[in-house]
Amino acid sequence: xxxxxxxxxxxxxxxxxxxxxxxxxxxxxxxxxxxxxxxxxxxxxxxxxxxxxxxxxxxxxxxxxxxxxxxxxxxxxxxxxxxxxxxxxxxxxxxxxxxxxxxxxxxxxxxxxxxxxxxxxxxxxxxxxxxxxxxxxxxxxxxxxxxxxxxxxxxxxxxxxxxxxxxxxxxxxxxxxxxxxxxxxxxxxxxxxxxxxxxxxxxxxxxxxxxxxxxxxxxxxxxxxxxxxxxxxxxxxxxxxxxxxxxxxxxx
Amino acid sequence: xxxxxxxxxxxxxxxxxxxxxxxxxxxxxxxxxxxxxxxxxxxxxxxxxxxxxxxxxxxxxxxxxxxxxxxxxxxxxxxxxxxxxxxxxxxxxxxxxxxxxxxxxxxxxxxxxxxxxxxxxxxxxxxxxxxxxxxxxxxxxxxxxxxxxxxxxxxxxxxxxxxxxxxxxxxxxxxxxxxxxxxxxxxxxxxxxxxxxxxxxxxxxxxxxxxxxxxxxxxxxxxxxxxxxxxxxxxxxxxxxxxxx
Numbered sequence: 001x002x003x004x005x006x007x008x009x010x011x012x013x014x015x016x017x018x019x020x021x022x023x024x025x026x027x028x029x030x031x032x033x034x035x036x037x038x039x040x041x042x043x044x045x046x047x048x049x050x051x052x053x054x055x056x057x058x059x060x061x062x063x064x065x066x067x068x069x070x071x072x073x074x075x076x077x078x079x080x081x082x083x084x085x086x087x088x089x090x091x092x093x094x095x096x097x098x099x100x101x102x103x104x105x106x107x108x109x110x111x112x113x114x115x116x117x118x119x120x121x122x123x124x125x126x127x128x129x130x131x132x133x134x135x136x137x138x139x140x141x142x143x144x145x146x147x148x149x150x151x152x153x154x155x156x157x158x159x160x161x162x163x164x165x166x167x168x169x170x171x172x173x174x175x176x177x178x179x180x181x182x183x184x185x186x187x188x189x190x191x192x193x194x195x196x197x198x199x200x201x202x203x204x205x206x207x208x209x210x211x212x213x214x215x216x217x218x219x220x221x222x223x224x225x226x227x228x229x230x231x232x233x234x235x236x237x238x239x240x241x242x243x244x245x246x247x248x249x250x251x252x
Numbered sequence: 253x254x255x256x257x258x259x260x261x262x263x264x265x266x267x268x269x270x271x272x273x274x275x276x277x278x279x280x281x282x283x284x285x286x287x288x289x290x291x292x293x294x295x296x297x298x299x300x301x302x303x304x305x306x307x308x309x310x311x312x313x314x315x316x317x318x319x320x321x322x323x324x325x326x327x328x329x330x331x332x333x334x335x336x337x338x339x340x341x342x343x344x345x346x347x348x349x350x351x352x353x354x355x356x357x358x359x360x361x362x363x364x365x366x367x368x369x370x371x372x373x374x375x376x377x378x379x380x381x382x383x384x385x386x387x388x389x390x391x392x393x394x395x396x397x398x399x400x401x402x403x404x405x406x407x408x409x410x411x412x413x414x415x416x417x418x419x420x421x422x423x424x425x426x427x428x429x430x431x432x433x434x435x436x437x438x439x440x441x442x443x444x445x446x447x448x449x450x451x452x453x454x455x456x457x458x459x460x461x462x463x464x465x466x467x468x469x470x471x472x473x474x475x476x477x478x479x480x481x482x483x484x485x486x487x488x489x490x491x492x493x494x495x496x497x
Binding site: 004012033086089090091094096099101102105111112187191192195203209225226229 | 256259260262263274278281282283336339340341343344346347350351352354355356357358359361362363430434437438441442445446453456457459460463465468469471472475476479480482483484487
């Protein structure tokens, strides 16, 4: 690990250690925050007991479904919008303001329409993730060098194989950025929706634990979410770096 | 320009038609049609109830924004100017940025209770990170030749800041402030939706629980319009600065 990496690890360790110390010495009330070590043991115990495993599976299932729909549909819509410049021009201001609107204000509307089930949660996940994917697809297709289309024509490649073998790899880094954003936006939307109102799921369990003053369970599941979010981000980051390196080497 | 207006009008018309169609599909109680809802909105917005809750949201948003901006700019400045701090801190900030911060809201509630400071803190938690990250990037991206020129001209530290650093970083910093604005608003509204007895977020959730769908959609539309207008204004400022740069 690099020097910077070690320093970062030290900073995080000191921060967690300080929290532990503050909780142990009573500087922070036990009813407000429990020591990190207790959070970890509570999480391990909770996972072994299997009490909330189905809720965890439900939430991550919804996240995966929402992200998959957003990525596939967003890519397809991006292709269509890119092919029709007039449509794109009309939608451009819409895209520019989309993420300025706090879309959770429409979650209750979704519940009114679809009832209190998994459907509105999936929809919120898709709605929050899909536009990032569409924008990434458009940028990716914009950045495909014109020369590649010419190469395709010189080699008498059809529209489909040009798209698959030339355009897709050329646009891939941007598409991957879209996927990265879709994962984190989808995750945020699903968890937040479950928190506000949901029949089940991890967000609901945490919010119930908060209402019941069940701090060990609440902090254990918060820790779980923080770990999952960090690990997923790190994995995506590593993929991204690898990809950039490979392209860097492959370039003449 | 006129073509653009026509396009926007077409999009609005498509949305309204979609809304009407969905209304026919799911029925009156689940989703009222656009016409009765808009009539309700016109009557509801001037009432004291709306004004009180809008004011509550505005106050929380205002304080949260001040904290987001001052803390975010200070963090960004420090991490941009001090290379090691930036290299150490950036990945930490980015992973905090992608964390669903609503998970941490119960902690805020345990500390502050159902009070204004709790909602302000939660809003600021959302806004600080983009402001800090984009400010840091803006400072890092200053071409070294600018600083060399400042040194050649023997500018003092303050002169360098005022005449070189500020104009060079302003457009990107402003993008950070725009995103910070959006996310702070989101944070405040989420806080009100999850646990509060005041504010527009509370009004939406309350309307849902008593099946007052017209009111719910009216509040959502008002927030939508506010967010879009504020964003348009900030984007316009940003474009002007970019053109000047």
